[in-house]
Amino acid sequence: MPEVKLVNITKRYGKIVANDDISFTIKDGEYVSIIGPSGCGKTTMIKNIAGIIQPDSGEIYIDGNPVTDLPIEDRGIGYVFQNIALFPHMTVWDNITYGPRVKGFTPEEIRALALEMLEMIKVDARSDAFPDELSGGTQQKTAVARALMSRAELLLLDEPLGALDVKVRAELRFELRRLVKDLKLTALHVTHDQEEAMSISDRVLVMKRGRIVEAGVPITLYSQPKNIFTANFVGEANFLTGVITQVSDEGSLIDVGDGLQLMTKSIDKRIGNRVVIAFRPEFASIGDGKKVNRISGKVKDALYSGSIMRLKVQLANGDLIIVKKALNFEKPKSIIGKKTSVTISPDNIIVYDQPENLNKELALE
Amino acid sequence: MIKLVNVTKKFGAITALDHINLSIDDGEYLCILGQTGAGKTTLLRTIAGLLKPDEGEIYVDGELVNDLPPEQRNAVYMFQQFALFPHMDVWQNVSFSPVIKDWDEDRIKNLTFEILEMVKLAERRDAFPNELSGGMQQRVALARGIASGARILLLDEPLGALDARLRVELRTQLRKLVKDQRLTAVHVTHDQEEALMIADRVVVLRRGKIEQIGTPNEVYLRPQSIFVLSFVGGANFLEGNVVRVSDSGSLIEMQSGLHILVSDRSRSIGERVVVAVRLEEVSVGIEVVNSTNSFSGVVETAMFIGGSMEYGVRLENDVLLFSRILLSDAVRAYKPGERVVVSFNPENCYVFAYPVIGLLKEIEAI
Numbered sequence: 001m002p003e004v005k006l007v008n009i010t011k012r013y014g015k016i017v018a019n020d021d022i023s024f025t026i027k028d029g030e031y032v033s034i035i036g037p038s039g040c041g042k043t044t045m046i047k048n049i050a051g052i053i054q055p056d057s058g059e060i061y062i063d064g065n066p067v068t069d070l071p072i073e074d075r076g077i078g079y080v081f082q083n084i085a086l087f088p089h090m091t092v093w094d095n096i097t098y099g100p101r102v103k104g105f106t107p108e109e110i111r112a113l114a115l116e117m118l119e120m121i122k123v124d125a126r127s128d129a130f131p132d133e134l135s136g137g138t139q140q141k142t143a144v145a146r147a148l149m150s151r152a153e154l155l156l157l158d159e160p161l162g163a164l165d166v167k168v169r170a171e172l173r174f175e176l177r178r179l180v181k182d183l184k185l186t187a188l189h190v191t192h193d194q195e196e197a198m199s200i201s202d203r204v205l206v207m208k209r210g211r212i213v214e215a216g217v218p219i220t221l222y223s224q225p226k227n228i229f230t231a232n233f234v235g236e237a238n239f240l241t242g243v244i245t246q247v248s249d250e251g252s253l254i255d256v257g258d259g260l261q262l263m264t265k266s267i268d269k270r271i272g273n274r275v276v277i278a279f280r281p282e283f284a285s286i287g288d289g290k291k292v293n294r295i296s297g298k299v300k301d302a303l304y305s306g307s308i309m310r311l312k313v314q315l316a317n318g319d320l321i322i323v324k325k326a327l328n329f330e331k332p333k334s335i336i337g338k339k340t341s342v343t344i345s346p347d348n349i350i351v352y353d354q355p356e357n358l359n360k361e362l363a364l365e
Numbered sequence: 366m367i368k369l370v371n372v373t374k375k376f377g378a379i380t381a382l383d384h385i386n387l388s389i390d391d392g393e394y395l396c397i398l399g400q401t402g403a404g405k406t407t408l409l410r411t412i413a414g415l416l417k418p419d420e421g422e423i424y425v426d427g428e429l430v431n432d433l434p435p436e437q438r439n440a441v442y443m444f445q446q447f448a449l450f451p452h453m454d455v456w457q458n459v460s461f462s463p464v465i466k467d468w469d470e471d472r473i474k475n476l477t478f479e480i481l482e483m484v485k486l487a488e489r490r491d492a493f494p495n496e497l498s499g500g501m502q503q504r505v506a507l508a509r510g511i512a513s514g515a516r517i518l519l520l521d522e523p524l525g526a527l528d529a530r531l532r533v534e535l536r537t538q539l540r541k542l543v544k545d546q547r548l549t550a551v552h553v554t555h556d557q558e559e560a561l562m563i564a565d566r567v568v569v570l571r572r573g574k575i576e577q578i579g580t581p582n583e584v585y586l587r588p589q590s591i592f593v594l595s596f597v598g599g600a601n602f603l604e605g606n607v608v609r610v611s612d613s614g615s616l617i618e619m620q621s622g623l624h625i626l627v628s629d630r631s632r633s634i635g636e637r638v639v640v641a642v643r644l645e646e647v648s649v650g651i652e653v654v655n656s657t658n659s660f661s662g663v664v665e666t667a668m669f670i671g672g673s674m675e676y677g678v679r680l681e682n683d684v685l686l687f688s689r690i691l692l693s694d695a696v697r698a699y700k701p702g703e704r705v706v707v708s709f710n711p712e713n714c715y716v717f718a719y720p721v722i723g724l725l726k727e728i729e730a731i
Binding site for chain 2: 037038039136165166167168174192193194195196198199218219222223232233235236280282283285303304305306307308324325326327364365
């Protein structure tokens with residue numbers, strides 16, 4: 001049950017700072033995911049911890065012990081990466097017992113451990129199969145089992161589900177989390193899939209340009225992101241720029257242009273402050289009875305993806321926003337071009353200071 | 366127009382494409398959706414001319430192209446793993462195509478710039494491939510494919526290597542570009558949401574055969590098989606027997622005596638069936654609101670999946686029923702262990718004959 005602590009970790013590649021003075025602690029038994037745009041340094045971070053690369057400066061502690069100078073095999077970790085690297089000419093059983101055999105474990109130890117692992121990943125019935133006889137998901141589960149055969153208590157997962165079909169990936173999330181929790185492991189999981197990170201982790205770490213932007217519990221990170229980049233990166237969001245025109249204990253009034261006013265909950269900002277407000281498309285509703293924050297607009301487009309409908313609504317001030325709702329079998333043609341009203345509860349509006357360059361701040365890479 | 370007639374392709378004992386018949390209209394955006402091994406890539410490569418079908422004919426604009434080499438098919442095929450020219454910068458890579466070389470300079474410049482803007486790489490036009498992230502390289506490759514001047518784009522998982530968030534953004538832009546340039550696109554993906562959002566029509570491929578073709582709404586709202594329902598959007602699948610058929614619908618008895626009412630009246634009494642309900646159609650509450658199709662149970666799993674909550678509720682007959690609820694002001698959250706009531710409408714139930722090979726086999730991967 002190791003704790004992992006990074007203190008001022010910096011790693012450069014030429015002029016690019018891949019990890020820029022990162023300090024972070026992963027608690028005992030915690031499942032942490034790292035997300036961030038490609039090139040943000042998430043893979044560098046996990047490789048630093050694994051010992052695959054050496055940081056230029058800083059110190060890494062596992063279970064309180066400095067490991068920065070320890071080779072990968074002495075760090076007590078299991079490492080799994082995207083490209084399933086099973087030995088193709090070996091059965092599942094031979095694949096997972098390979099490491100312990102080389103290390104000279106006794107046959108009894110190996111057998112007991114292998115049986116436990118295979119049962120954990122529910123592949124015990126397929127232990128005689130060769131990798132190419134298994135689905136991609138089962139192969140990757142086998143790879144996880146193999147990584148854990150060293151009795152590692154820290155599991156490092158670099159896009160472990162990245163090579164799998166979306167549907168298989170969603171099913172394996174459950175199992176991966178269950179495995180980590182049942183075996184009381186600490187896990188660090190790098191992924192490019194925000195939904196995966198949200199559903200699998202205790203905490204999610206958002207990185208950008210070599211730095212940690214924000215870390216938090218998934219639902220908090222999603223509904224009340226502290227950082228404007230996080231707001232955009234962890235899920236779709238609408239952003240409107242405006243100025244604070246009224247402040248009271250109940251909340252603040254923000255003018256988003258053309259006299260369009262939106263109420264927010266109480267915030268620590270002053271009249272005249274230039275701000276950006278953000279809200280999730282699913283937190284806005286169309287044509288309901290509420291009076292607060294009811295604004296009118298026109299439906300410009302309707303996009304469908306299965307059960308979800310996204311309406312593109314143009315507000316009176318010209319801004320386009322997206323409203324997401326569960327599909328009620330409406331015909332798209334009947335909505336487009338119609339006038340409508342949109343309401344957003346003040347509690348669901350997040351307010352940020354307006355950055356100098358909003359687009360740059362929101363850029364996904 | 367692209368037309369495939371009885372196209373079959375075998376690799377040894379495996380039939381990768383099994384008598385495929387398919388017409389793709391000019392200017393259409395077609396997505397081919399299927400799991401790994403369904404034959405998606407084989408289908409695309411056969412259209413491209415990189416593979417020769419064992420049987421059947423392929424026509425482009427009415428002309429039989431079976432024996433035409435790839436470069437004469439007016440189509441550009443984009444590989445999953447694309448090799449850019451390492452010694453050329455982004456701009457040179459994108460504007461390299463032999464087709465547009467003969468164009469006047471301004472036209473090439475405009476097109477290259479427009480496409481680089483679309484893939485959000487205009488600012489990196491002077492960068493060399495090894496200075497870019499994998500996702501950026503993928504987009505340069507995409508831009509080069511679009512800039513090739515070919516009228517038909519054959520895209521093999523074009524957004525596959527990108528961040529999930531960026532992928533969602535690029536979907537609509539990719540479609541817009543294809544439509545603006547009046548190209549025809551055939552786009553292979555295993556991501557059903559991507560296919561539903563981007564395509565004019567979706568082809569669901571399974572084991573080398575077309576399982577269903579239709580507009581995204583048709584495929585989602587009127588799936589013709591358990592497999593399509595399972596693969597496109599997913600659902601709860603409940604087994605039972607028809608015990609009554611009346612004006613209001615059919616009554617299905619599950620194990621342990623729980624009954625489901627479905628609007629479908631096409632099944633006969635005694636028939637063994639599978640009832641499917643989308644996760645989004647299952648509501649979760651504390652009290653019984655409507656006695657039809659309401660079941661009490663205990664929340665077993667509660668998973669936040671970004672924008673939605675997914676609950677697994679264990680019913681009294683031990684069935685685990687899943688519900689997905691889009692977050693909004695109106696919904697409260699439930700915790701594992703909490704007693705709840707789940708319900709769904711009879712109109713929202715799909716009914717299928719129980720599959721010969723068994724339900725699990727019917728919906729399992731590949």
